[in-house]
Amino acid sequence: MTRAQKRLLPDEPKASSPSRWQRIKKARWAYTFISPFYFLFAIFGLYPMVLSLYLSFTRWKGVGPMEFAGLINFGLIPKDKVFWQSMANGVILFFLYVPIMLFLALALAVILNSGRVKGFRFFRTLIFLPFITNMVAAGFAFRILLEKQNGLFNVLLKYAGLATIPWLENVWWARISLSLLILWAWLGYNMVIMLAGLQTIPRDLTEAAQVDGASPVQAFFHITVPLMRPVILFCMITSTIGSFGLFAEVSTLTGGGPVNATITPLIRIYNLAFRSYQFGYASALAYTFFALIFILTIIQFRLNQERE
Amino acid sequence: MSRLSRKILTDIVLYAGLILISIFMILPFVWMLSTSFKLPRDIFGFPPRLIPENSTLNNYTYIFQEKNLLRILFNTIIIALASTLLSLFFTTLGGYGFAKFEFPGKKILFALLLATMIIPGAVMMVPSFVIMRELGWVDKFWALIVPGAASAFGIFFFRQYISTINNELMDAARIDGASEFGIFWRIILPIIAPGMISLGLIFFMGSWNNYLGPLIYLKSPENWTITLAINSMSGGAGLTRWGEQMAMSVISLIPLLIIFLIFQRRFAEGITAGAVKG
Numbered sequence: 001m002t003r004a005q006k007r008l009l010p011d012e013p014k015a016s017s018p019s020r021w022q023r024i025k026k027a028r029w030a031y032t033f034i035s036p037f038y039f040l041f042a043i044f045g046l047y048p049m050v051l052s053l054y055l056s057f058t059r060w061k062g063v064g065p066m067e068f069a070g071l072i073n074f075g076l077i078p079k080d081k082v083f084w085q086s087m088a089n090g091v092i093l094f095f096l097y098v099p100i101m102l103f104l105a106l107a108l109a110v111i112l113n114s115g116r117v118k119g120f121r122f123f124r125t126l127i128f129l130p131f132i133t134n135m136v137a138a139g140f141a142f143r144i145l146l147e148k149q150n151g152l153f154n155v156l157l158k159y160a161g162l163a164t165i166p167w168l169e170n171v172w173w174a175r176i177s178l179s180l181l182i183l184w185a186w187l188g189y190n191m192v193i194m195l196a197g198l199q200t201i202p203r204d205l206t207e208a209a210q211v212d213g214a215s216p217v218q219a220f221f222h223i224t225v226p227l228m229r230p231v232i233l234f235c236m237i238t239s240t241i242g243s244f245g246l247f248a249e250v251s252t253l254t255g256g257g258p259v260n261a262t263i264t265p266l267i268r269i270y271n272l273a274f275r276s277y278q279f280g281y282a283s284a285l286a287y288t289f290f291a292l293i294f295i296l297t298i299i300q301f302r303l304n305q306e307r308e
Numbered sequence: 309m310s311r312l313s314r315k316i317l318t319d320i321v322l323y324a325g326l327i328l329i330s331i332f333m334i335l336p337f338v339w340m341l342s343t344s345f346k347l348p349r350d351i352f353g354f355p356p357r358l359i360p361e362n363s364t365l366n367n368y369t370y371i372f373q374e375k376n377l378l379r380i381l382f383n384t385i386i387i388a389l390a391s392t393l394l395s396l397f398f399t400t401l402g403g404y405g406f407a408k409f410e411f412p413g414k415k416i417l418f419a420l421l422l423a424t425m426i427i428p429g430a431v432m433m434v435p436s437f438v439i440m441r442e443l444g445w446v447d448k449f450w451a452l453i454v455p456g457a458a459s460a461f462g463i464f465f466f467r468q469y470i471s472t473i474n475n476e477l478m479d480a481a482r483i484d485g486a487s488e489f490g491i492f493w494r495i496i497l498p499i500i501a502p503g504m505i506s507l508g509l510i511f512f513m514g515s516w517n518n519y520l521g522p523l524i525y526l527k528s529p530e531n532w533t534i535t536l537a538i539n540s541m542s543g544g545a546g547l548t549r550w551g552e553q554m555a556m557s558v559i560s561l562i563p564l565l566i567i568f569l570i571f572q573r574r575f576a577e578g579i580t581a582g583a584v585k586g
Contacts, residue, residue, distance in 0.1 A: 020412060023411065023412055024411065024412055026411075027409055027410070027411030027412070029405075029409070029488040029489075030405045030409030030411045031405075031411065032405075033401045033402060033404055033405030033409075033492070034401075034402045034405040034406060034417065034463075036398040036401065036402065036457070036458045037398065037402050037421060037458035037460065037463060038417075039458075040398075040454070040455065040457060040458045041424055041458070043439070044432075044436065044439070044454070044455035045424060045427070045432070047435075047439065048432045048435035048436050048438075048439055049427070049431065049432070049435070051435040051438060051439070052431060052432070052434060052435040055434065055435065055438075062438075104329075108326075108329070111322060111326070116319075116322070117322060117323070117326065123326050123330060125569075125572065126330045126333050126334060127329065127330065127333050128576075129333060129334070129337070129565075129568075130333060130336075132513055132517075132561075132564045132565070132568050133337075133517075133561060133564075134516070134517035134519065134534075134535050134538075134560055134561075135517070135519065136519050136535045136538045136539050136557075136560075137340065137535075137538055137554075137556075137557030137560050137561065138336060140538065140542065140548075140550075140553055140554070140557065141336040141337075141339060141340045141343075141554065141557065142336060144339060144343055144351070144352075144550060144554070145335070145336065145339055147352055149352060149354075150352045150353060150354045150355075150356060151352070151356070152335075152339065152356045155354070155355060155356050184332065184333065184336065187329075187333075188333070189579065192576050192579055192580060193579070193580055195580075196576075196580035241428065245428060245429070247519065247520050248519040248520065248535070251539075252539065252542070266520075269433060269434075270433065270520075273433060273434045273437070274437075274524065279434050279438070282433075282434050283434050283435065286431045286433065286434065287431060289428075289431070290427070290428060290431045293428060294426070297426075
């Protein structure tokens with residue numbers, strides 16, 4: 001609620017005379033129509049959140065008695081090396097794939113939008129296909145391609161006379177492999193969003209710049225990119241939240257390893273809750289994770305505003 | 309360099325780049341398909357072959373006979389269809405309520421709805437499971453159908469969509485004595501059918517490809533969805549049935565692929581609606 005709205009509050013009792021009641025009665029259909037959301041949110045959203053907050057102050061194995069634990073769970077979080085590793089992994093992954101993915105998505109969108117390439121629809125469909133694929137199938141397919149001995153990627157490297165790569169066995173290569181999978185899966189989605197964004201930019205602008213002697217590359221960086229900033233920001237924020245919330249991709253491709261190099265916060269929380277049954281601690285960690293992501297999103301917004 | 313040769317050169321670079329990216333995009337699908345027809349000893353054989361030397365249908369018969377493929381497909385389809393239809397009903401209804409009515413508390417209720425969109429699923433994982441257990445919904449399809457049935461994003465989408473409809477149509481129907489629900493059902497829904505296809509596709513795809521939800525709630529193998537079935541064929545070192553797993557993966561892709569190729573334009577609409585307008 002904004003400050004202006006708050007100032008209006010004292011006046012409300014006056015409005016709640018019969019006329020207000022009548023307005024509510026008259027709108028009973030509207031309330032009925034929107035009510036399913038609030039019912040479902042109360043049961044499957046609000047109640048779980050409150051319960052989770054309560055659980056985070058308890059020690060509970062999921063069955064049996066709940067033991068009140070005060071702040072013990074939250075006290076354990078700073079020492080939870082795996083969790084902080086998973087947060088760090090989220091940041092590392094972000095830098096490994098987000099800049100290159102957004103650049104490629106925008107560049108592809110501009111190229112396909114320019115009408116210069118024949119077969120526009122064909123390329124768009126192909127690049128978008130991975131988006132409709134479930135990540136369990138994709139993760140395992142990548143594992144076959146990236147197999148150490150005779151996986152296709154390594155065999156191609158051998159044919160090219162290069163050294164083979166321990167794609168899934170080495171800490172950094174595992175992260176790069178995961179980035180490859182994510183890039184594969186999400187490039188088309190981001191490209192389609194960028195394409196829609198480009199349609200809102202008047203075409204004359206870039207054309208005028210090129211008539212004035214700017215090269216297509218200059219027009220791209222000086223006109224298209226600044227105008228597309230809101231769309232790029234949207235893609236960036238969804239990718240940030242995405243890279244901390246990876247689950248199927250990681251559990252199928254790397255299983256979080258080697259030595260937790262690719263574990264994500266979501267997998268950490270899942271393992272704590274459903275493998276070691278530490279419901280209380282998992283809840284405390286989930287809340288901490290939510291707070292951290294929230295702060296991160298706000299920082300991204302702020303940084304973007306400052307640049308403008 | 310002359311203008312023409314420069315243009316040809318850029319074109320070559322552009323097409324080469326596009327073709328390279330396209331190959332990267334298509335390769336996992338091709339390899340999936342190829343692996344699904346290979347014998348176990350050929351899967352990691354040297355040299356890797358696109359078209360297997362001894363192709364076999366064993367992998368497909370295995371998932372059909374041993375992995376209860378038809379049951380798995382039935383489960384996945386039932387869950388995806390039910391959640392799509394229920395979601396479409398609740399979100400169009402909610403969108404209509406917000407688009408075409410004025411009522412006390414509307415602003416606050418809508419702000420609350422938007423605010424719920426920032427809550428990540430991770431926070432809800434543990435307590436949702438506890439609640440489903442209390443409701444007796446663990447290992448039941450309801451657990452995957454009901455909670456997301458009135459998605460905030462969907463209501464937001466349809467509010468935008470419905471607010472462009474002219475009020476005169478509704479007013480005329482009211483004068484003719486139509487009920488409020490009748491107006492929604494007979495006048496609004498037919499008009500927004502294209503939008504319902506767009507968002508219905510997104511709902512269907514989300515449910516079909518869901519992994520974490522089924523993993524938490526569906527315990528017994530006869531209730532599994534296809535993503536769980538694919539995952540169930542992996543094991544520790546040397547225990548994964550790669551061929552069978554890829555056969556199951558191929559089958560998991562076919563329905564979405566067909567739907568996507570038919571409704572490509574609607575699909576893109578559903579995806580971009582939230583991003584560019586919002």
